[in-house]
Amino acid sequence: MKKVLIFGGLGNASVIANAMIDANMRGYTAYEFDGYINDRDDCDEIEGYKVRGGLKDVKKFIKEGYYFINTIYKIDGQKERIELFDSLLIPEERLATFVHPTAYVAPNVELAPGCVIMPNVSVSPGTKFGKCCRVMVGATIGHNNIIGSHTFIAAGSCVGAYLKIGEGVHISLNATIREFLTIGNYSTLAMGSVLLKDVGEFEVWAGNPAKFLRKAL
Ligand SMILES: CC(C)(COP(=O)(O)OP(=O)(O)OC[C@H]1O[C@@H](n2cnc3c(N)ncnc32)[C@H](O)[C@@H]1OP(=O)(O)O)[C@@H](O)C(=O)NCCC(=O)NCCS
Incomplete structure (x- = not known):
């Protein structure tokens, strides 16, 4: 091995x-x-x-x-x-690409090198990940998303479909994201938030519905 x-x-x-x-x-x-x-x-x-x-x-x-x-x-x-x-x-x-055997990853999902898909994750068809993304336990990723390199999707998050998520984005524990949105590079969605609007670059959004909290450093 x-x-x-x-x-x-x-x-x-x-x-x-x-x-x-x-x-x-x-x-x-x-x-x-x-x-x-x-x-x-x-x-x-x-x-x-x-x-x-x-x-x-x-x-x-x-x-x-x-x-x-x-x-x-x-x-x-x-x-x-x-x-x-x-x-x-x-x-x-x-860069090791690791998919835990209990994860469901649709056959046409693209994982760039260095991606990690943890136990009990589900990734629906047509979604593409840039390099070094990590999808943590129990997260659910919808179909036809484009997800930038180094993005982190925390445990239990629920990511919709047709999203454009940038590089180095942090989706916190148990956050939910509506379909067709854009999240800019280096932004964060806080724990338990429900995102209904587009997020710019270097922004932290929180709450249900999620609102702009502050700039990320
Ligand atoms: C988004 C986050 C980074 C904000 O942290 P912060 O900048 O230190 O913010 P604070 O804790 O000082 O809170 C600032 C305000 O935002 C609110 N807030 C913070 N997190 C919130 C959340 N998840 N939902 C709603 N409001 C939130 C606080 O109540 C506070 O409001 P107030 O000023 O009215 O009292 C943090 O809450 C978070 O989600 N971290 C990620 C955790 C995670 O993913 N862990 C898994 C890693 S494995």
Whole structure:
């Protein structure tokens, strides 16, 4: 199996790592989790799994044949985090695309390299994801959406159809999005919100119906 290093620690990285371990136990053989890349937590191990190194070691890991998943993002600071990841120059063919075996992904859905589809997710036909998107447990994604790179769709969210969602967008826990809308780059929809209108770039919207809350940094 191809060995995967996940950028991050406790949180999105560890839940994705555990989903991959669970997938292996169910017979999934494309990738196996091999450890974390983490500069921050000052430890050798996270929940019994190795921290293999930090960002400075990525070049070496590429040479050693590893594959990668990125989970280091931030609602205020999304653009900088994405630029930092891009500066590592990881070849696209080394970004692991992981679909947990309990997810339903319609046959014509397009997943660019580095995308993660977690357990019990449903993705309807004709939807296209840019690279490094993460769709977390139990989210439901409608049909014919265009979703930009590095976008995050949190657990339990319900995303409609014919949407244009930009790069580095954060759809928070249990948010719901009406069909035919546009969400600009680096914007956030807050937890439990119901979105009925278009959202610009670098904007945070919240509530039911969702309203503009503030600019994202
Ligand atoms: C959108 C979000 C980033 C706003 O955070 P923030 O800027 O720190 O905002 P605050 O908590 O200071 O709240 C500011 C105002 O917005 C309101 N607000 C915040 N989140 C809200 C929500 N989800 N729905 C409705 N109103 C909300 C607050 O009540 C507050 O209103 P007030 O000024 O009238 O008291 C945050 O609520 C959120 O949704 N984070 C994402 C969580 C998530 O997805 N977690 C999963 C990751 S795995």
